[in-house]
Amino acid sequence: MSATDTQLTPKQDAYRLLDSLPDAATWDEIEYxxxxxxxxxxxxxxxxxxxxxxxxxxxxxxxxxLAE
Numbered sequence: 001m002s003a004t005d006t007q008l009t010p011k012q013d014a015y016r017l018l019d020s021l022p023d024a025a026t027w028d029e030i031e032y033x034x035x036x037x038x039x040x041x042x043x044x045x046x047x048x049x050x051x052x053x054x055x056x057x058x059x060x061x062x063x064x065x066l067a068e
Contacts, residue, residue: 013037017033017037021033
């Protein structure tokens, strides 16, 4: 993913995504692809804003959740 990809508007992002899908894509496949792209964009924005957890902290949280 290039730096310019994050500067696209959601509509531009959606058009680019739709153009990359095969012409025979189903509605379910399109919906899933849009959902995944949106969640990736949310994650990237979180990372840029510093809303992240280290891998070791994530492992510790998972260990605690699984123990409960």
